[in-house]
Amino acid sequence: MTRDLPAGLDDFLAQAGWEGAEIDPLPGDASFRRYFRIRKGDKGAMLMDAPPPHEDPTPFLHVGKWLGEQGLRAPEIYAEDAARGLVLIEDFGHDRMRDWLDVNPSEERRAYADAIEALVELHRRPPGPFDSYDWDVYLREVNLLPEWFAPAAGFAVDAEGYVDAWREVLLPMLPRQQPGVTVLRDYHAENIMLLGPRGEYSGEQGLIDFQDALVGHRAYDIVSLLQDARRDVSKELEGEMLDLYRSRIATDSDFAADYARLGAQRNAKIVGIFARLWKRDDKPRYLSMIPRVWDALERDLAHPALEPVARWFDANIPADVRAARGGGLG
Known part of the structure; x- marks a missing residue:
């Protein structure tokens, strides 16, 4: 597995049904958030690591769920643990x-x-x-x-x-x-x-x-x-x-x-x-x-x-x- 993974990640993935998944980091942005591409068999997902106290994933979850309810194309949320800053979401692929x-x-x-x-x-x-x-x-x-x-x-x-x-x-x-x-x-x-x-x-x-x-x-x-x-x-x-x-x-x-x-x-x-x-x-x-x-x-x-x-x-x-x-x- 990749070094320097978020604390509690193994338990989070196991509870979400992604135990043993491959984890690859993605380049960072201007914030403290980190992203990882997750793969298990033919399934893929994206992991957001928004660690407290620097980050809080709650606003992302709030807005993302509202956008989805409006029929707009925000990523589907597969699992969340806001207290640890971990969110597993749909992987939109590679093409920014x-x-x-x-x-x-x-x-x-x-x-x-x-x-x-x-x-x-x-x-x-x-x-x-x-x-x-x-x-x-x-x-x-x-x-x-x-x-x-x-x-x-x-x-x-x-x-x-x-x-x-x-x-x-x-x-x-x-x-x-x-x-x-x-x-x-x-x-x-x-x-x-x-x-x-x-x-x-x-x-x-x-x-x-x-x-x-x-x-x-x-x-x-x-x-x-x-x-x-x-x-x-x-x-x-x-x-x-x-x-x-x-x-x-x-x-x-x-x-x-x-x-x-x-x-x-x-x-x-x-x-x-x-x-x-x-x-x-x-x-x-x-x-x-x-x-x-x-x-x-x-x-x-x-x-x-x-x-x-x-x-x-x-x-x-x-x-x-x-x-x-x-x-x-x-």
Whole structure:
């Protein structure tokens, strides 16, 4: 068996009917969670190890069960022991959307159109029993930039003015996210599995990494998909997919502005998160993604709805640093 297995795993697998299964670790992500591919005979499954106190699988179980009840393609849950942080789930296979498109770039439009259709289906359902994506959450997230990016880049910034600018930009949007939709919050090409025989996309997609779901604005997950920190999405494809979504679900006249608002909010958050991963968690590999995030942030800041926040960036982050795309890191 693989070394460094989760505590209590043998008992957990035995109780779930998987005693003696083969266990292979998968590469980690930015969290403390670990994943293992489990095989016993011709059966396969995925093991999530979300060890307390750093992780808690309860939100994953809560959201995953709700998605399944709505007929959406979350992995089936085979066994769970939340106290030990162990969850055995359906194995969606090897084909993450990002990796599959590296090999099959001609299928890009099809895969993204299917991902948009999945959001259409999600947004046609009443919002789930989740907390609200409210002003306090938005503010906590955007504050990651002055808290982590600014000191890492060596900038002293106007933190109070930053909050004021975001308040002016985001508060007018909040009434438009009522009653809201379920927002998965990390809906991008690394968290979408393309289902079917290995290397053969059937058109069905599976959802993963949805444990942080909230109830918020319908534009948020579209931003997450089309302004992806981990994969280039052309402006042409971004526009085409936005048009596709708007052809399937009615949107108001503020939708484009709110898309830019949430794009800027999300991208500012991600710059802060990547700086934190570098400085606090010793994970410098995320720095290579910052130029892509910074490019998207600049496009969002160009929208008139972002003028107060854009003015803050002009005053606090030097133009030459921003033009260098690295944002002062790396």
